[in-house]
Amino acid sequence: MSENTFEVRSPATGDKLADVPIASAEEVRLAVEHARAAQLRWAQKSFDERADLLYRYRDLLIDNQEKIADLVTGETGKPRSEVYGNELFYLYDAIGFWAKNAAKYLKPENIRPHLLKSKKVVSIYSPIGVVGIIGPWNFPLVLTIGDALPALMAGNAVVIKPSDLTPLAALFAAELAEKAGWPEKLLQVIPGYGDTAEALIDRVDMISFTGSVATGKKVMRQAAERLIPVALELGGKDAMIVLKDADLDRAAGACVWGALMNSGQVCTSIERVYVEEAVYYGFVDRVLERVKKLRQGPSAELVELGSMTSAAQLGKVEAQVRDALAKGAKVLHGGQRNPRLSGYYYEPTVLIDVDHRMDIMRDETFGPVIPIMKVRDAEEAIRLANDSPYGLDGSVFTRDRERGRLIAESIEAGSVCINDGLVNFVITEAPMGGIKESGIGRRHGMEGIRKYARQKTLVIDRFGMKNEPNWFPASKFKNQAVRAALRLFYRSGWGNKFFGRGGAG
Numbered sequence: 001m002s003e004n005t006f007e008v009r010s011p012a013t014g015d016k017l018a019d020v021p022i023a024s025a026e027e028v029r030l031a032v033e034h035a036r037a038a039q040l041r042w043a044q045k046s047f048d049e050r051a052d053l054l055y056r057y058r059d060l061l062i063d064n065q066e067k068i069a070d071l072v073t074g075e076t077g078k079p080r081s082e083v084y085g086n087e088l089f090y091l092y093d094a095i096g097f098w099a100k101n102a103a104k105y106l107k108p109e110n111i112r113p114h115l116l117k118s119k120k121v122v123s124i125y126s127p128i129g130v131v132g133i134i135g136p137w138n139f140p141l142v143l144t145i146g147d148a149l150p151a152l153m154a155g156n157a158v159v160i161k162p163s164d165l166t167p168l169a170a171l172f173a174a175e176l177a178e179k180a181g182w183p184e185k186l187l188q189v190i191p192g193y194g195d196t197a198e199a200l201i202d203r204v205d206m207i208s209f210t211g212s213v214a215t216g217k218k219v220m221r222q223a224a225e226r227l228i229p230v231a232l233e234l235g236g237k238d239a240m241i242v243l244k245d246a247d248l249d250r251a252a253g254a255c256v257w258g259a260l261m262n263s264g265q266v267c268t269s270i271e272r273v274y275v276e277e278a279v280y281y282g283f284v285d286r287v288l289e290r291v292k293k294l295r296q297g298p299s300a301e302l303v304e305l306g307s308m309t310s311a312a313q314l315g316k317v318e319a320q321v322r323d324a325l326a327k328g329a330k331v332l333h334g335g336q337r338n339p340r341l342s343g344y345y346y347e348p349t350v351l352i353d354v355d356h357r358m359d360i361m362r363d364e365t366f367g368p369v370i371p372i373m374k375v376r377d378a379e380e381a382i383r384l385a386n387d388s389p390y391g392l393d394g395s396v397f398t399r400d401r402e403r404g405r406l407i408a409e410s411i412e413a414g415s416v417c418i419n420d421g422l423v424n425f426v427i428t429e430a431p432m433g434g435i436k437e438s439g440i441g442r443r444h445g446m447e448g449i450r451k452y453a454r455q456k457t458l459v460i461d462r463f464g465m466k467n468e469p470n471w472f473p474a475s476k477f478k479n480q481a482v483r484a485a486l487r488l489f490y491r492s493g494w495g496n497k498f499f500g501r502g503g504a505g
C-alpha cells in the first residue's frame, strides 16, 4: 500500500477489495473549485430539468444494482437483502421524492405584513453553493448520495467524503451521475480519513455531517471558525417502552427487527428496552423465540444478520457486554463473537437484569444487542428513557393510542414511533433528526431541503410614493402623531377591540 492510498477490506472475509487514493488537501481544494464551476451551471437549470436528470440517474442505478449490491455487501458485510431493501429502496424512493417535491418546498412564499401594508414581501430560497457531505460507514449510499439529493435539487454542487471503511459504493455511484448527464464535477467523492474531511470543511459553503457525537463536535468547532452552516446527524441510544397493555407479539417483532437490523448498526436502532413488570417475562420469551430463529452468515446467503462492519465497533460491543455481565446482567442468547464464522460476526444477543450503571444502557452500542430492563410503570420507563445525553428516536408500545401519544410527547427525542420502530426514516415527508447530543438540523421534509438553501427576504414597495411618513425630516406634527398612535395601538383599552391584545403588533 502506498502512502497515498488506503486499503478497503471485506469485514466478512478479510479479503482486500481495493486500494483507494486518499484525497490530499490540494485535491480537496481543486474538487471544490471544480464543484463551484459546475454549480453555477446547475443553478441555471429549472427544478424540472434537475428532476429529469435525477430520474435518468435512477435508471442507471437500477441498471447497475447488482454491481452496487456487490460493492455495498463487500465493504459493509451486510446481507444482500438489506442492500436491496434498505439502501437501494431508500435511494430510488428518495430520488423520486426530492425530484417531485423540491420545487414545492423551495417555492417563493408571499408574506403578508401585519403593519406595512404598502409593502409586498416575498421569502425566496437560493442555493448555498458547494455543500460538503461527510458520511459514516453503516449506510454507505443512503447517508452520502441520499443526503446529496435534496442539496442537488436545491441547486448546489456536492462533494462527499465517505467513511474510509466504505468508500467504494459512493465512488461508483458518483461515476454513474456523470454518465447520467449531470454536469461534470457536480457530484464528487473524495475518499480519505479525518484530514480529508477537515480539508473539505475548510473549503465548502455548508457541511452536512453524519457520524459520531465526538466527531460531530469537532466538525461544529471547525465550521464555527468559518461560520458556515452545519447539519449534524449523530448517534443515538433509542429507548423502546413496552406497556402492559401492548400487543406483545407485535412489540417483540418490532424489537427484534429494530434492534438487530444491519446488525444493530443503525443510528435509530432500538438500543434499550423498558418493559412493565406485568408483561416482562412474556415479552422476553417472545423476543428470545424470534432471536433464536435468526440466521447469520455471509451476505450471499439468505440471512437476517451479516457481519459487523468494523473491528473497532465489534470491540466496543464486546466491551459493553463484558461490562454488563460484570455488573450483574444475564445473557439469554448470544453474548459473543460467532464461533462458526471468521469475519467480524457478533451473535444476536439478548441481555436481561440490566440497569443504568451499565455502559450498555448508557452509551451507544451500535451492535446486535437487545438489553431488556423491567420497570414498575410507565413513569419509571419515561424517566429512564430520558436519562440519556442522546435524543434521536424512541418508541412506545401500547393498545391505548392516546396514552401512547402522551408518552411519546414526553420522550426526549427527535422522533418517536407508537407501536412501530425505525420506520420514520423512510417517511421522507417527515423531518428526521436528533435533539440533545444526537444532533442539530433535520433531514427529510421541508426542513431537509431548506437547510441546503439561503433564505432571503425581498421587500417591494407597492405604491411608489415620493415620501414615507417615517423618513426625514422630523417634525412636531409627526412626533405627536406617533405618540398618539403608540397609545392607540398598544395601550390596553378600546384599541384592543380592533387590534387584539397584541395591539397592532
Ligand code: NAD
Pocket (backbone or CB within 6 Å): 134, 135, 136, 137, 138, 143, 161, 162, 163, 164, 192, 193, 194, 195, 197, 198, 210, 211, 212, 213, 214, 215, 216, 218, 219, 232, 233, 234, 235, 236, 266, 267, 364, 366, 392, 434, 438, 439
Ligand atoms: P465517525 O464519527 O467515526 O466518522 C464519520 C465520518 O467523519 C467519517 O467519514 C470520518 O472519516 C469522518 N471524520 C473523522 N474525523 C473527522 C474530523 N476531525 N472532522 C470531520 N470528519 C471526520 O462515525 P462512524 O463510526 O463512521 O459512524 C457511526 C456513527 O454515526 C454512530 O455514532 C451513528 O449513530 C452515527 N450515525 C448517525 C446517523 C443519524 O442520522 N443520526 C446515521 C448513521 C450513523
